[in-house]
Amino acid sequence: MSSELLDALTLLEKEKGISKNILLEAIEAALISAYKRNFNSAQNVRVDVNPETGTMRVFARKEVVEEVFDPRLEISHEEAKKLNPNYEIEDVVEIEVTPKDFGRIAAQTAKQVVTQRVREAERGVIYSEYIDREEDIMTGIVQRQDSRFIYVNLGKIEALLPVSEQMPNETYKPHDRIKVFITKVEKTTKGPQIFVSRTHPGLLKRLFEIEVPEIYDGTVEIKSVSREAGDRSKIAVHSDNPEVDPVGSCVGQKGQRVQAIVNELKGEKIDIVRWSKDPVEYVANALSPSQVVKVIVDEEEKATTVIVPDFQLSLAIGKRGQNARLAAKLTGWKIDIKSLSEAKEENVLDEESTDFEEPLFSVQDDYLTDNQDDVEDKEIE
Incomplete structure (x- = not known):
């Protein structure tokens, strides 16, 4: 992972309010899945990302046992003592297994995770902002309409004005400024959805x-x-x-x-x-x-x-x-x-x-x- 990506995480923390540590934790979790998927590994692994330098290492976690049945998950007491004499039975030994070509996979995975988390964070911020405005009035700008809704721009999101909530004596044209009453704010898989009314x-x-x-x-x-x-x-x-x-x-x-x-x-x-x-x-x-x-x-x-x-x-x-x-x-x-x-x-x-x-x-x-x-x-x- 490059220092440029870490700089980007720092910038995102300032601009979007997303904690850099939370992003790093999400990247580490995604890298574990990427490692197992790309290297056909069933090992219990941990990914460590250094927040200062951006260096990344993968560690296999193995339990110390008397007799090894699965070498991917276990290590003998005798072998563990060669690494550190203080290891005892049931301790967990971490052995670095970072692949040489893992940097490319790590960079791609990190980009996907950051993009997803930024999108989720933005949706969360919008939801938090508008859920507090439920049963309140806002001024919006008419954007477009179809057979079911008029789409009203409230600044950060388009709200839906259903036909049943439109006043019968009004016509709505694009760029018209109208005051609307927020009746419901919902969380959906595609982000917050806001319903507004002119008749409430x-x-x-x-x-x-x-x-x-x-x-x-x-x-x-x-x-x-x-x-x-x-x-x-x-x-x-x-x-x-x-x-x-x-x-x-x-x-x-x-x-x-x-x-x-x-x-x-x-x-x-x-x-x-x-x-x-x-x-x-x-x-x-x-x-x-x-x-x-x-x-x-x-x-x-x-x-x-x-x-x-x-x-x-x-x-x-x-x-x-x-x-x-x-x-x-x-x-x-x-x-x-x-x-x-x-x-x-x-x-x-x-x-x-x-x-x-x-x-x-x-x-x-x-x-x-x-x-x-x-x-x-x-x-x-």
Whole structure:
């Protein structure tokens, strides 16, 4: 082994962070296999590489015995004493058996081992770096796409954006910069594999953490997120500090903070509502922008009956039930929406409930849908 290779190992240690000693151990182990394979040897051997000079020697290891049955693995006590009088039975004698033409094999083997270890180390570094970014947001550059994935360059590796995780209102072109949510990091035989998403609710949550300092520092907490990517989302926020308006913090001055997120999500509408431990208030807030008259709670079934003015019924339900469906996902409660006239006919107004005299709008009207289509299905789980 040449001194140039040792210099290369030292350089790799500095640049790649791979220990020189670990590389030398790997080279020694590979050389043992190479020796046995190339010289048809069944001996128990040890390879020693001098880390200072690069010289390499092969030693056959033999056990000291009274009677030799296999000369490749054993040596007689009498022969061992000729080498060193201090050898006793069951001691191990090492005899140098370095072949004259072993240098060429050693150099080739060392190159293969170093290349493999460098590749493995690089994969390990990438995996360690990105496993810590799981469930986090990163900015990537679209590289290419096929029928199954869009390939997004995250810097050191290409991530996979499956069709099912792509937003329906977006088109992706090469060199586009997009923010993605890392859903899974896997170890494979070909190296780390990273899956990302544009539709995951976690993307919306991370975007708010970036745009809203009060969320990042913990003053405002995101309690729940429900999302139908590319169309509409709801997010429930809360603050233990009575002097902080959690909804206003997320909206920002003149809506700048939430508008930045809307732009990133290509126009996806976002309702920001105030979280409450009281399910009555929470469900009423979650149905914004609709006005709520009463909320009747069934604790055992974890269900609510929400009464809204007749002219607000379609707004409360939303297009294809979207508003009610998102509110149900956000709160974790079943929501059955009834118009005021329907509730009077069914005599449900006398049940224990809470009245709301004012509409519960939680976000500026600019970020709410003004009109919703009528929907027949009202009960959303």
